[in-house]
Amino acid sequence: MKGLLSVAALSLAISEASAHYIFQQLSVGGTKHGVFEYIRQNTNYNSPVTDLASNDLRCNEGGASGANTKTITVRAGDSFTFHTDTPVYHQGPTSIYLSKAPGAASSYDGSGPWFKIMDWGGPNWNLASSYTANIPSCIPDGEYLLRIQQLGIHNPWPAGIPQFYISCAQIKVTGGGSVNPSGVSIPGAFKATDPGYTANIYNNLQSYTVPGPAVFSCGANGGGSNPTVPEQPATTLATSTRPATQPTAPSCTVAKYGQCGGQGFSGCTTCASGSTCNQANQYYHQCL
Template sequence: MKGLLSAAALSLAVSQASGHYIFQQLTTGGTKHAVFQYIRQNTNYNSPVTDLASNDLRCNEGANGRNTETIDVRAGDSFTFTLDTPVYHQGPVSIYLSKAPGSASDYDGSGSWFKIKDWGPTFSGGSSTWNMAGSYTANLPVCIPNGEYLLRIQSLGIHNPYPAGTPQFYISCAQIRVSGGGNVTPSPTALIPGAFKATDPGYTANIYSNFNSYTVPGPAVFSCGSNGGGIEAPSNPSNPTTTLVTSTKPATSAAAPTATAPSNGCTPVAKYGQCGGTGFNGCTSCASGSTCNVVNQYYHQCL
């Protein structure tokens, strides 16, 4: 009996984990490195962090540098974070840096953080589009000082409108050693926790009602030139995106070009989008090439 209960508990944990996503691989210099080789491995599977006062907001729950390698990079180089499954919760994606006082592997992220990239929404014709991708590529600022850093990426899921639903942070930190940099002190900076507040418009935004502008939470993006970061809208057609229609009910994902709307008039949900679950009021039909699968009672996904 005990074995059956343990198996059931493990099955539930895996089922819950499969309903989310995690940034688990880093690419530098054209090489896609092994899973969690240079990214700190967390202990909460691919579940989100939701406590704004928690130190887990820095690099995720249980993520430390003891078993993580540090990769050599040059200022201005590009890098890519890749997930286990593409982002499918609407919301911004941001990248931060924090310089370690010594080695990145010993650094707990308690120092200052500065933001180098935001992927926010674009608005057109009463709808918004988010970059919901399987990987995100950016460049290190060319002017930052040499040294070891935590390179942090976060996806903020605001698909459950606050305060009835709590926004979700999906976070990973890579460890990098920068050379060839400059001597500019990045600003503005913020502490984590502390950079995000329950009163931030980007945290409390309701993407289903009168949603026609958005400010990404956290400090402004630091930039020192063309490779220094900035805000970027979705631009890669190979990455899945979601179009949200401004309305009083939850928006649905954009259908694939070949999909047609079902007889009930809703727009089929794109692959990896939500198609059901307790409290879900959106479309339950999936775009051509995917079907609605039950992840758990709260979340059904087009796969």
């Protein structure tokens, strides 16, 4: 029996690992472009980055160069959307950053400053398969790395290690302004002592501070304003330390790969048709 349980646990662990998500497609101007057409392709399948000192925190493992990636033109102030292969299901915040390349985005390694243009916070996480925001209207023309980061904090620190899911798109901004935002270095912007890194989602979490710098805004007419999250029910987005509220969902069904239980979990426990609730550990049960 013990052997059978070990095999079952291993099978579940493999299933969970294979179900991780990667931001692999970009939409601009209403057109959804091909997989890794304008997004640098990572080399670690869909595994997360966990080392806070690693350069892989910039654009994921294998993302230091964009020589094989196209660069797309986006007008300042216009919207864009990142799409995943599998909907995000690990609780945690999602953020979007920009870093201006000194020349071509395709040859830029992301070693310059990064500034944040969007946060989707918590504790009511926005778990979706696409995330939409706007290019700030006041930033200078030029080529940039456009970076999306989802931080999974479902394995509480220090017993567990938070997981970064990252992708970088290559864009050329036109029609911009003259404001040069200050930025932060990556790695270096996130620390193991950050409240948003050490937060325990299973310990009656009432408020949440997203790791990293404050969100840059051009002002009343600038970009980086209200985000939209397609394929999600309407929800209040939390981007500060104040607790967010979320309306009651019309039905209580957890999509495949979503959380359906665990110690301290108070959400839906009924899995969508075709999946059942499996226990990964005492804190996390998942629909598989």
